Amino acid sequence: MKYALYTGCVAKGAGRENLVAARLACEKLGIELVEMTDAACCGAGVINEDNPLVADILNARTFALAEAQGLDIMNICTTCQGVHRKAQRKLQSKPEYWTRVNEELERDTGRRYQGEVKVKHFYEVLLHDYGLARLREKVVRPLAGLKLAAFYGCYATRPPEVNDLANPDDPDELEQLIEVLGATPVRYDERLKCCGFPIAMVNKENSMQLGGNAIASAKAAGADAMVTPCPLCHLNLDAYQPEIESQLGRKLRVPILHIPQLVAMALGVPAAALRLGTHIVRPTALMAS
Amino acid sequence: MAAHKLIFRIQRFDPAADREPRDQDFEVELPPGITILKALNKIRAEQDPTLALRYSCGSAICGSCAVKVNGHARLACKTQVSDCADNGVLRVGPIGNLEVLRDLVVDIDPFLESLGRVKPYLVAEDGAAPDHERHQSPEQFLKIDPSTTCILCAACYSDCNVLEVDHSFVGPASLAKAHRFIFDSRDTATFQRLGTISEQTGVWDCTHCGECSTRCPTETKPLERIEEIRTRAMADGFHDNAGARHALGFRETVGKRGLLDENYLPARSMGFGNLPGLLSLVPVGLRMLRRRKNPPLIPPSIDKADEIRKTFARFEELRK
Numbered sequence: 376m377k378y379a380l381y382t383g384c385v386a387k388g389a390g391r392e393n394l395v396a397a398r399l400a401c402e403k404l405g406i407e408l409v410e411m412t413d414a415a416c417c418g419a420g421v422i423n424e425d426n427p428l429v430a431d432i433l434n435a436r437t438f439a440l441a442e443a444q445g446l447d448i449m450n451i452c453t454t455c456q457g458v459h460r461k462a463q464r465k466l467q468s469k470p471e472y473w474t475r476v477n478e479e480l481e482r483d484t485g486r487r488y489q490g491e492v493k494v495k496h497f498y499e500v501l502l503h504d505y506g507l508a509r510l511r512e513k514v515v516r517p518l519a520g521l522k523l524a525a526f527y528g529c530y531a532t533r534p535p536e537v538n539d540l541a542n543p544d545d546p547d548e549l550e551q552l553i554e555v556l557g558a559t560p561v562r563y564d565e566r567l568k569c570c571g572f573p574i575a576m577v578n579k580e581n582s583m584q585l586g587g588n589a590i591a592s593a594k595a596a597g598a599d600a601m602v603t604p605c606p607l608c609h610l611n612l613d614a615y616q617p618e619i620e621s622q623l624g625r626k627l628r629v630p631i632l633h634i635p636q637l638v639a640m641a642l643g644v645p646a647a648a649l650r651l652g653t654h655i656v657r658p659t660a661l662m663a664s
Numbered sequence: 665m666a667a668h669k670l671i672f673r674i675q676r677f678d679p680a681a682d683r684e685p686r687d688q689d690f691e692v693e694l695p696p697g698i699t700i701l702k703a704l705n706k707i708r709a710e711q712d713p714t715l716a717l718r719y720s721c722g723s724a725i726c727g728s729c730a731v732k733v734n735g736h737a738r739l740a741c742k743t744q745v746s747d748c749a750d751n752g753v754l755r756v757g758p759i760g761n762l763e764v765l766r767d768l769v770v771d772i773d774p775f776l777e778s779l780g781r782v783k784p785y786l787v788a789e790d791g792a793a794p795d796h797e798r799h800q801s802p803e804q805f806l807k808i809d810p811s812t813t814c815i816l817c818a819a820c821y822s823d824c825n826v827l828e829v830d831h832s833f834v835g836p837a838s839l840a841k842a843h844r845f846i847f848d849s850r851d852t853a854t855f856q857r858l859g860t861i862s863e864q865t866g867v868w869d870c871t872h873c874g875e876c877s878t879r880c881p882t883e884t885k886p887l888e889r890i891e892e893i894r895t896r897a898m899a900d901g902f903h904d905n906a907g908a909r910h911a912l913g914f915r916e917t918v919g920k921r922g923l924l925d926e927n928y929l930p931a932r933s934m935g936f937g938n939l940p941g942l943l944s945l946v947p948v949g950l951r952m953l954r955r956r957k958n959p960p961l962i963p964p965s966i967d968k969a970d971e972i973r974k975t976f977a978r979f980e981e982l983r984k
Binding site for chain 1: 915
């Protein structure tokens with residue numbers, strides 16, 4: 376198995392540990408990754424609002440680059456994943472617009488997006504391409520006794536027509552993955568809510584309250600840690616957790632893990648290699664394991 | 665197909681008798697092809713006439729029968745029971761973000777008041793009634809076609825994540841209603857509307873969670889309308905707010921190196937002249953620095969960034 380690895384911005388910035396873990400997990404599974412060092416930011420839905428055509432050209436360029444490699448794309452961020460899928464769907468539903476995007480792309484780069492490449496998140500690759508049964512066989516260090524709350528993030532579930540969840544209103548794909556890794560999935564009310572990250576700079580109070588509600592809900596359900604496929608959710612829930620605690624007026628101290636970290640640990644990657652110490656809320660029990 | 669049995673678990677609340685809402689199970693036998701609304705009326709007719717719900721047309725036009733089905737807002741008259749009862753139990757409750765008056769009936773007034781905030785009426789040039797109709801071409805109408813389909817059911821308002829934490833947010837239905845006039849060729853208050861909506865509690869306070877469009881039973885799809893309003897506000901120069909500055913920060917950094925500069929972006933969003941805003945970033949910045957979680961001081965760049973720069977150099981030309 377071989378994929379074009381689209382890292383996105385956070386993996387080169389404040390979430391470098393996510394990229395490290397994804398690489399190590401894939402290495403253990405024999406999944407070959409070719410990093411797309413020339414692929415640009417997906418725009419995170421923000422460039423799309425500033426100038427939709429520019430955002431579509433950017434993403435069409437990314438797809439064209441993967442097509443030139445002859446590989447499908449693996450994302451490690453559900454925001455990138457959702458933005459990519461929305462862009463593909465938009466272009467495929469508007470052939471005349473797609474032609475215009477390709478004309479502009481060709482003018483600037485000499486490339487064209489043909490519509491052949493598929494984009495998949497790391498966890499979707501495990502679920503649908505690699506297979507959970509195969510993954511279970513590779514688990515050498517089951518995360519037994521660990522209660523984990525999956526936090527899906529908006530782009531993993533909405534809009535439902537651009538994700539691969541069997542039941543987007545009540546998904547259990549991440550819970551299945553947690554179970555395969557030997558941990559116990561914890562269900563809680565806020566698992567499909569917004570973490571608040573997109574408005575952290577616009578309305579910090581609302582952003583912190585959204586994040587706080589999610590963490591408090593997971594903690595109340597007995598979770599030892601939360602785990603997310605979106606590094607932006609990770610940032611809001613982890614890096615801002617002290618501010619969230621101040622706003623809620625209570626201690627939370629819930630570690631926020633990236634999905635690839637969890638998979639890598641269960642596959643036997645030493646905790647020390649996973650940069651868990653860079654987390655603001657350190658998962659001390661896992662770090663000691 | 666034969667009738668099948670299932671449990672309707674309905675949230676009940678009688679303000680005269682209950683301190684908290686409670687669930688009540690009703691076992692029902694339903695023929696195939698039945699809607700949630702018909703099932704609720706069957707329960708009222710055959711088991712409990714005190715069950716309170718609001719409905720009128722039964723045809724997805726009046727917008728009065730929105731309820732939560734299995735935790736998500738749906739129009740009861742447009743939702744098939746068979747689509748929601750996988751495990752034999754179907755949960756029904758009142759829509760969210762509004763006070764429950766009784767059972768499935770909520771106080772809709774705050775929702776209607778939020779619509780009033782966006783002046784949901786045409787502001788014509790002279791204000792006087794014209795001699796003849798104000799005409800629109802089909803092309804002009806197409807711009808507002810989606811936002812005119814709103815039936816004010818409040819499903820989007822119910823499931824909006826921001827409204828759950830802040831009732832001062834204008835909300836998705838009101839933003840879709842604002843869209844309907846901002847993009848109306850006959851309206852003359854576009855500039856004022858964009859100015860008002862760019863302020864705090866307006867269009868930039870939306871988190872993009874997507875619940876509104878997912879729950880919307882019509883083609884209104886509020887999130888898409890919110891995105892179009894933001895695009896118009898950016899193009900028309902309404903840049904003096906954190907949301908717009910955030911978008912400018914993306915444009916400036918991605919347009920140069922192909923990737924975001926995560927050190928520059930928060931400061932750019934806050935505004936370089938906004939000292940309290942900049943100071944509020946210091947604790948999280950130091951915290952990340954201590955853990956070596958900070959973005960690299962030299963901003964990352966992609967290979968072949970010149971290709972991206974060519975596209976961004978044509979930014980204004982590429983506005984559709």
